Amino acid sequence: MFVSASKSTVTPMMAQFLEIKSEYPDALLFYRMGDFYEMFFDDAVHAAEALDIALTKRGKHNGDDIPMCGVPHHAAEGYFLTLIRKGFRVAVCEQLESPEEAKKRGYKSVVKRGVVRLVTPGTLTEDSLLNARHHNYLCACSEVRGEFALAWADVSTGDFLVQNCPRIALGPLLARLAPKEVLITESLGQELREVISDSGAAITELSPASFDSAAGTDRLQKQFGVKSLDGFGQFARVELGALGAIVDYLAITQKGKLPMLRPPIKESANTAMQIDAATRRNLEITHNLSGGRDSTLLRTIDRTVTGGGARLLERRLTAPSTNISTINERLDAVGYFTQNSSAKDQARDALKQTPDMDRALSRISLDRAGPRDLSAIQKGLAQGAQLATDLHADELPQVLITASKDLQGHDELFNALGDALIAEPPLLSRDGGFVADGYNDELDESRKLRDDGRKIISAFQAEYSTLTGINALKIKHNNVLGYFIETPATHAQKMLSEEYSDKFIHRQTTANAVRFTTVELSELETKILNAGSRALEIEKQIFTQLCSFILERSDAISVAAKALAEIDLSSALADLANGDDWVRPKLSNDRTFNIIAGRHPVVESALRRDGNHAFVANDCDLSADGEDAKPAWLLTGPNMAGKSTFLRQNALIALLAQMGSFVPAQSAEIGVVTQLFSRVGASDDLARGRSTFMVEMVETAAILNQANEGALVILDEIGRGTATYDGLSIAWATLEHLHDVNKCRTLFATHYHELTGLTSQLSGLVNATVTVREWEGDIIFLHEVKRGAADRSYGVQVAKLAGLPVAVIERARSVLEKLEDGAASGGGKTQTLLDELPLFNANPTPAQSAPKESEIENALREVLPDELTPKDALALIYELRSKLD
Numbered sequence: 001m002f003v004s005a006s007k008s009t010v011t012p013m014m015a016q017f018l019e020i021k022s023e024y025p026d027a028l029l030f031y032r033m034g035d036f037y038e039m040f041f042d043d044a045v046h047a048a049e050a051l052d053i054a055l056t057k058r059g060k061h062n063g064d065d066i067p068m069c070g071v072p073h074h075a076a077e078g079y080f081l082t083l084i085r086k087g088f089r090v091a092v093c094e095q096l097e098s099p100e101e102a103k104k105r106g107y108k109s110v111v112k113r114g115v116v117r118l119v120t121p122g123t124l125t126e127d128s129l130l131n132a133r134h135h136n137y138l139c140a141c142s143e144v145r146g147e148f149a150l151a152w153a154d155v156s157t158g159d160f161l162v163q164n165c166p167r168i169a170l171g172p173l174l175a176r177l178a179p180k181e182v183l184i185t186e187s188l189g190q191e192l193r194e195v196i197s198d199s200g201a202a203i204t205e206l207s208p209a210s211f212d213s214a215a216g217t218d219r220l221q222k223q224f225g226v227k228s229l230d231g232f233g234q235f236a237r238v239e240l241g242a243l244g245a246i247v248d249y250l251a252i253t254q255k256g257k258l259p260m261l262r263p264p265i266k267e268s269a270n271t272a273m274q275i276d277a278a279t280r281r282n283l284e285i286t287h288n289l290s291g292g293r294d295s296t297l298l299r300t301i302d303r304t305v306t307g308g309g310a311r312l313l314e315r316r317l318t319a320p321s322t323n324i325s326t327i328n329e330r331l332d333a334v335g336y337f338t339q340n341s342s343a344k345d346q347a348r349d350a351l352k353q354t355p356d357m358d359r360a361l362s363r364i365s366l367d368r369a370g371p372r373d374l375s376a377i378q379k380g381l382a383q384g385a386q387l388a389t390d391l392h393a394d395e396l397p398q399v400l401i402t403a404s405k406d407l408q409g410h411d412e413l414f415n416a417l418g419d420a421l422i423a424e425p426p427l428l429s430r431d432g433g434f435v436a437d438g439y440n441d442e443l444d445e446s447r448k449l450r451d452d453g454r455k456i457i458s459a460f461q462a463e464y465s466t467l468t469g470i471n472a473l474k475i476k477h478n479n480v481l482g483y484f485i486e487t488p489a490t491h492a493q494k495m496l497s498e499e500y501s502d503k504f505i506h507r508q509t510t511a512n513a514v515r516f517t518t519v520e521l522s523e524l525e526t527k528i529l530n531a532g533s534r535a536l537e538i539e540k541q542i543f544t545q546l547c548s549f550i551l552e553r554s555d556a557i558s559v560a561a562k563a564l565a566e567i568d569l570s571s572a573l574a575d576l577a578n579g580d581d582w583v584r585p586k587l588s589n590d591r592t593f594n595i596i597a598g599r600h601p602v603v604e605s606a607l608r609r610d611g612n613h614a615f616v617a618n619d620c621d622l623s624a625d626g627e628d629a630k631p632a633w634l635l636t637g638p639n640m641a642g643k644s645t646f647l648r649q650n651a652l653i654a655l656l657a658q659m660g661s662f663v664p665a666q667s668a669e670i671g672v673v674t675q676l677f678s679r680v681g682a683s684d685d686l687a688r689g690r691s692t693f694m695v696e697m698v699e700t701a702a703i704l705n706q707a708n709e710g711a712l713v714i715l716d717e718i719g720r721g722t723a724t725y726d727g728l729s730i731a732w733a734t735l736e737h738l739h740d741v742n743k744c745r746t747l748f749a750t751h752y753h754e755l756t757g758l759t760s761q762l763s764g765l766v767n768a769t770v771t772v773r774e775w776e777g778d779i780i781f782l783h784e785v786k787r788g789a790a791d792r793s794y795g796v797q798v799a800k801l802a803g804l805p806v807a808v809i810e811r812a813r814s815v816l817e818k819l820e821d822g823a824a825s826g827g828g829k830t831q832t833l834l835d836e837l838p839l840f841n842a843n844p845t846p847a848q849s850a851p852k853e854s855e856i857e858n859a860l861r862e863v864l865p866d867e868l869t870p871k872d873a874l875a876l877i878y879e880l881r882s883k884l885d
């Protein structure tokens with residue numbers, strides 16, 4: 001219930017609050033009052049609940065209590081974070097003058113206030129509000145006559161990109177970026193709400209004017225201080241609209257203080273492997289199925305030691321390249337470090353000490369920096385220069401040559417910062433104390449005066465005493481005169497004589513003393529009094545100068561930060577490859593896919609961590625070119641045998657290879673995969689009101705409609721969400737379509753054993769199975785993938801392992817036997833089965849549940865040990881042994 005400011009009962013302060021609030025109806029207004037931010041009315045009610053703080057009252061409005069709550073301003077950042085996470089936006093309203101200044105304007109004047117910043121999920125820059133290892137993207141989506149573009153920026157690092165993409169590719173792109181906030185017009189918002197919400201982003205609607213391409217061009221030209229954008233590339237109208245909306249929104253939220261953005265980069269849609277949202281979810285690349293980050297591919301392979309390196313890894317892993325030379329250049333860098341372990345360890349040790357220059361730079365550009373940000377730039381550049389000198393090998397790969405070049409030539413900047421700053425500066429510039437001694441004479445003098453004021457006064461006293469020969473001369477201080485020289489009245493005549501009157505200026509005579517001042521004493525006094533604030537002022541000036549000095553060189557600093565990230569990532573991937581025995585993949589432009597002894601990185605590391613059995617490596621050859629090629633594998637095998645693991649490991653190996661990493665295999669030859677699809681017999685999507693089966697079919701449709709010859713498709717138990725025959729038919733038809741029409745490399749796991757017969761009709765299809773061994777009614781998983789079809793599902797045995805009651809297991813066995821008999825004799829009608837199977841018996845007879853004796857046990861039972869000769873015994877052992885084979 002927000003009320004207008006025009007009511008007569010409104011106090012001047014409340015009138016001011018309501019006026020400002022009316023401009024920010026969608027945000028919680030943090031209204032600064034002294035050391036607190038106060039919230040009123042509905043804002044207070046919502047904030048108190050979200051922050052779990054006390055809700056109180058302050059005065060009345062139109063006869064009603066005004067709800068109020070508040071947070072101390074120094075702790076505000078933590079509260080911002082909680083509110084942002086809970087989906088709020090915050091308008092930060094500061095006092096723009098001091099209460100004294102307000103009073104000068106009139107007794108009743110209210111301190112001037114204004115909103116200095118809107119805190120939104122996509123525009124955060126504070127370290128405490130951001131995760132150093134992940135990007136924080138703000139996106140804008142625009143549309144011009146059916147053409148779409150998505151622009152994205154990370155305000156905390158300055159990255160700024162745009163991609164022109166068809167409507168259908170928006171979802172996958174959003175899934176890749178996982179933005180925190182998406183800007184959109186109201187009308188487009190209606191159409192895209194679902195796909196945006198799927199990415200987990202908050203939606204912010206802006207007016208169409210924000211997306212106007214001509215206005216966007218203007219804004220971009222202003223932002224980058226250029227007369228034409230041609231130098232950055234050729235942008236379509238729809239792209240300019242999206243880029244312009246981001247700049248406009250930043251101006252709105254940062255109140256005109258534009259953050260540093262790098263010139264926009266146009267990304268083409270086909271430079272990265274296309275991976276849609278469902279595939280990302282299913283392969284658990286950056287998030288697991290429950291939305292967390294544990295047990296994901298990213299978490300498992302991340303050995304980077306800097307924030308920049310971790311963000312680069314995330315960028316590469318979410319958008320693996322399709323360009324062989326790019327991939328090979330990256331692999332060369334990883335390869336260099338795998339072969340030069342000491343260079344790798346040295347680089348990683350150095351990188352551990354390197355601060356996050358990207359984020360420091362962004363705060364400097366927004367005037368939100370502290371001395372530590374300046375120091376971060378200094379240390380980052382100095383460390384970088386050292387790292388570049390250490391990487392001096394003659395045969396450095398191109399990526400590292402470029403990185404090392406980008407890290408050199410910053411001496412002027414880091415020396416200047418090094419001279420100016422103390423080694424461990426404080427967080428805030430407010431209290432000073434970060435500029436090094438000896439950097440600025442006036443600052444040194446001010447500090448000396450401030451700190452040594454008393455010493456200097458006593459030196460003056462000694463000097464005057466010697467000069468006048470009056471031992472009793474003292475320098476004292478009171479509030480009326482400030483510092484003054486006092487001699488006993490007995491010396492009045494001498495002090496007032498012509499000899500001294502030029503120097504000692506008479507101020508006061510009392511009953512016992514005469515008081516004087518000198519020009520130098522009053523100057524010193526002013527200096528002492530002002531020294532503290534002067535020292536602060538000089539430090540602030542120096543801070544501002546250093547910030548401008550840095551910003552003038554921001555391009556070079558960003559390039560250096562990227563170089564550090566590149567070295568971090570290459571050496572981290574090399575560390576992983578050396579430690580976990582990964583190999584360099586061979587990439588080609590054909591449709592090869594030949595993995596020898598591949599492993600699933602996440603499952604393998606979990607097995608190792610838990611001290612379980614070793615991971616069983618498996619081959620996979622889906623190579624699609626050539627006459628005998630078998631690009632499609634139909635995988636059957638018992639539950640729990642490792643089908644899903646095998647399917648996913650091959651997708652992950654392709655993904656890792658194309659992001660420029662070594663892979664968990666003995667060897668891997670991969671023809672570039674342009675699209676990756678992975679689906680598992682679906683789970684419910686209740687939030688969207690779709691049934692299990694519906695989700696499964698929507699996702700399968702997406703694959704069949706989109707997959708081309710460059711795709712790698714992984715389908716796990718498609719069709720399981722409906723009645724057996726419907727499911728089987730759909731799986732059947734899907735497999736045929738993939739084989740005949742999509743013609744892509746395919747791994748298809750199923751429990752429908754009927755499908756194994758398809759190999760006689762589909763020349764590119766081969767049967768494969770994950771082996772198990774049956775041992776006395778139990779099942780042993782071997783996890784080996786071999787050519788051939790599984791004979792059965794062993795579902796009942798797996799159910800036994802899961803601890804289903806013995807009675808249920810036995811009953812299931814007898815139903816299964818009848819079903820199988822029925823199927824074999826072409827019958828299997830339910831009614832016949834019902835007739836043949838007596839009703840479920842909760843207490844099966846012991847005979848039913850007792851395990852059958854094996855042939856060996858039977859033979860042993862017949863043996864009478866006392867009557868055996870040694871020769872017979874030996875013969876018996878041979879006989880029993882032969883029964884095992």
Ligand SMILES: Nc1ncnc2c1ncn2[C@@H]1O[C@H](COP(=O)(O)OP(=O)(O)OP(=O)(O)O)[C@@H](O)[C@H]1O
Nearest residue numbers: 614615616617638639640641642643644645646783
């Ligand atoms: N190659 C392997 N080496 C060692 N252990 C493995 C291997 N593959 C799978 N496993 C183990 O077996 C478990 C089950 O594997 P997975 O889920 O892939 O089986 P599945 O055949 O897909 O089962 P279901 O048909 O029931 O979905 C895994 O969690 C893992 O612990």
